[in-house]
Amino acid sequence: MSETKRWQNLRLLWSFVRPHRRTLALGLLLGLGATGASLATPLVTKSILDGLASSASIGPAVTLLVILLVAGSLVGMVQWILLGRLGERVVLDARSSMVRRLFRVRVGELAHRTPGELVTRVTSDTVLLREAAASSLVELVNGSIGLIGALVLMAMLDGVLLATTLVALAIVGVAVAVLMPPMAKAQEQAQGAVGRLGGVLEGALRAIRTVKASRAEARESSRVIVEAEESARQAIRAVRYEAGAYTAAGFGIGLAIMLILGVGAWRVGEDLLTVSALVAFLLYAFQLMEPVTTLATTVSGLQAGIAAAARIREVDALEVEPTDDSHPRALTSRRPIGELSTSALSFESVTARYAPGSAPAIQDVSLEIPRVGHTAIVGPSGAGKTTIFSLLLRFLNPDTGRLILDGTPLPDWSLTDLRRRIVYVEQDTPLVPGTLRENLLYTHEDADEEAIWDALRAVRLEERVKSLPDGLDTKLSTAVISGGERQRIALARALVGDPEILLLDEATAQLDGLTEAAVHEVIARIARTGAVLTIAHRLSTVIDAHQIIVLEAGQVRARGTHQHLLATDALYQDLVAALRIAAQPA
Ligand SMILES: Nc1ncnc2c1ncn2[C@@H]1O[C@H](COP(=O)(O)OP(=O)(O)OP(=O)(O)O)[C@@H](O)[C@H]1O
Numbered sequence: 140m141s142e143t144k145r146w147q148n149l150r151l152l153w154s155f156v157r158p159h160r161r162t163l164a165l166g167l168l169l170g171l172g173a174t175g176a177s178l179a180t181p182l183v184t185k186s187i188l189d190g191l192a193s194s195a196s197i198g199p200a201v202t203l204l205v206i207l208l209v210a211g212s213l214v215g216m217v218q219w220i221l222l223g224r225l226g227e228r229v230v231l232d233a234r235s236s237m238v239r240r241l242f243r244v245r246v247g248e249l250a251h252r253t254p255g256e257l258v259t260r261v262t263s264d265t266v267l268l269r270e271a272a273a274s275s276l277v278e279l280v281n282g283s284i285g286l287i288g289a290l291v292l293m294a295m296l297d298g299v300l301l302a303t304t305l306v307a308l309a310i311v312g313v314a315v316a317v318l319m320p321p322m323a324k325a326q327e328q329a330q331g332a333v334g335r336l337g338g339v340l341e342g343a344l345r346a347i348r349t350v351k352a353s354r355a356e357a358r359e360s361s362r363v364i365v366e367a368e369e370s371a372r373q374a375i376r377a378v379r380y381e382a383g384a385y386t387a388a389g390f391g392i393g394l395a396i397m398l399i400l401g402v403g404a405w406r407v408g409e410d411l412l413t414v415s416a417l418v419a420f421l422l423y424a425f426q427l428m429e430p431v432t433t434l435a436t437t438v439s440g441l442q443a444g445i446a447a448a449a450r451i452r453e454v455d456a457l458e459v460e461p462t463d464d465s466h467p468r469a470l471t472s473r474r475p476i477g478e479l480s481t482s483a484l485s486f487e488s489v490t491a492r493y494a495p496g497s498a499p500a501i502q503d504v505s506l507e508i509p510r511v512g513h514t515a516i517v518g519p520s521g522a523g524k525t526t527i528f529s530l531l532l533r534f535l536n537p538d539t540g541r542l543i544l545d546g547t548p549l550p551d552w553s554l555t556d557l558r559r560r561i562v563y564v565e566q567d568t569p570l571v572p573g574t575l576r577e578n579l580l581y582t583h584e585d586a587d588e589e590a591i592w593d594a595l596r597a598v599r600l601e602e603r604v605k606s607l608p609d610g611l612d613t614k615l616s617t618a619v620i621s622g623g624e625r626q627r628i629a630l631a632r633a634l635v636g637d638p639e640i641l642l643l644d645e646a647t648a649q650l651d652g653l654t655e656a657a658v659h660e661v662i663a664r665i666a667r668t669g670a671v672l673t674i675a676h677r678l679s680t681v682i683d684a685h686q687i688i689v690l691e692a693g694q695v696r697a698r699g700t701h702q703h704l705l706a707t708d709a710l711y712q713d714l715v716a717a718l719r720i721a722a723q724p725a
Pocket residue numbers: 250493494499500501518519520521522523524525526527
């Protein structure tokens with residue numbers, strides 16, 4: 140990591156702590172209190188020893204020592220709790236901001252990342268911020284103050300002994316400084332490996348049915364375990380560096396104590412130092428050990444936090460969709476159909492690509508989708524059908540040309556207004572976590588109970604839902620839902636959404652009779668008052684469409700009704716022949 144990047148990441152780390160700076164300041168203050176108590180302890184011990192040697196009263200000094208011990212411990216405990224809470228708040232803030240960001244990121248940006256890897260960033264990378272932001276930062280500041288305080292007091296006790304201690308500490312410092320950068324790099328790599336492990340496991344579990352049906356359980360578990368092994372290898376590498384730093388620190392401390400004892404004994408023998416001063420000096424030397432030994436973990440905690448901040452930063456850098464604030468022109472009202480032009484949507488010479496410099500996914504496409512009626516898009520795989528939907532929903536923007544909705548270019552609509560008018564039913568119809576009711580109201584939250592039951596009736600799910608013990612409030616995680624039912628729930632959601640425009644990506648799988656009937660019912664209902672655009676995979680869907688658009692290699696090849704295209708277009712004839720074969724009962 141370059142210095143500028145490290146600095147940026149440190150600032151990012153600070154940006155998470157900043158809102159809690161008062162708590163942090165209190166933590167630092169309490170830490171100072173505890174440090175003060177431990178710095179005073181050797182001096183009070185010295186005065187007790189001196190009192191004993193001269194037969195003076197040691198009562199007040201002993202009382203002070205007890206007070207210092209009790210107060211120091213209590214302050215330490217309060218600081219611990221305070222910093223623990225601070226750490227958890229930092230984690231929560233980081234998670235909340237990442238999650239909000241992730242849901243605003245453009246769909247295309249997420250296409251190249253596995254959900255599992257992103258999940259790891261939100262769940263485990265943020266935990267590393269906790270240590271770094273709270274304990275490490277405070278330990279570093281308090282530890283440094285304790286270190287400086289002890290050195291000053293040691294200088295007051297005996298300059299020669301201090302010089303001896305500093306030589307030993309310098310050796311420790313150099314060793315730790317040499318071992319730190321590779322340790323930080325190893326920690327960064329270990330964190331990255333955990334992310335990849337999450338990604339691979341998530342991908343394999345998502346495809347679990349295919350995995351099992353292909354008898355590939357062993358192969359898939361090996362693939363995941365390879366990532367787990369890599370993660371362990373990276374973590375072990377990091378541990379090795381940590382161990383090196385600790386050993387160097389421990390060796391240096393042992394050396395320092397031996398040197399202090401040796402030189403101290405000589406100075407006591409020469410009457411240059413009292414025994415009580417040597418004891419106090421040794422107590423300080425032991426106090427120095429703590430910041431020096433924990434320095435490695437404290438700095439490594441900070442390094443891990445900085446590396447985590449870098450990975451959080453990557454999510455921050457993902458391109459997000461524009462906010463509605465950038466649209467002063469609010470187009471919120473649902474316009475009466477009579478006032479509209481006959482074309483709800485039009486493409487004007489649209490060319491679009493998924494990445495700069497790549498081949499266009501669609502090229503120079505012009506088409507009109509009538510305000511009322513059903514338009515079906517057909518074409519071979521890769522022809523650009525899904526791209527048409529992505530452009531309409533603004534998951535993707537055209538390179539050239541423009542799209543017009545109700546006479547207004549798409550970029551002039553706020554995303555909220557645009558997507559409020561459109562309901563999108565995906566091919567594999569994912570349901571969101573929550574209850575059946577929440578799923579049905581997902582697109583149109585304000586719909587009433589009557590609209591829900593009407594939609595369920597239309598997709599032949601009324602009886603099934605009524606038979607569920609919790610009815611509409613059934614949690615989908617606890618219910619057994621078949622593939623066909625899942626599709627019918629998604630279709631019912633479309634009806635409840637009461638859309639002006641329905642984008643329906645028809646399932647390619649063979650549909651059961653009920654689901655096929657539900658598809659037709661939904662298309663027919665919405666097409667009576669709105670525009671339905673389907674990516675059609677079923678002959679029956681195509682035959683009934685008012686308009687069919689044939690796409691080939693990213694371009695509009697032909698358009699018309701089923702009869703017209705059947706008589707005039709060879710590709711359409713081939714596509715229909717394939718759909719006929721697919722529609723034959725097995
Ligand atoms: N996320 C993506 N990144 C890069 N290229 C893509 C992406 N999605 C689609 N493409 C490319 O764009 C072209 C059109 O793809 P599109 O998915 O629109 O076709 P399709 O007609 O829907 O195909 P299918 O019927 O197989 O789903 C193809 O060449 C495809 O490889």
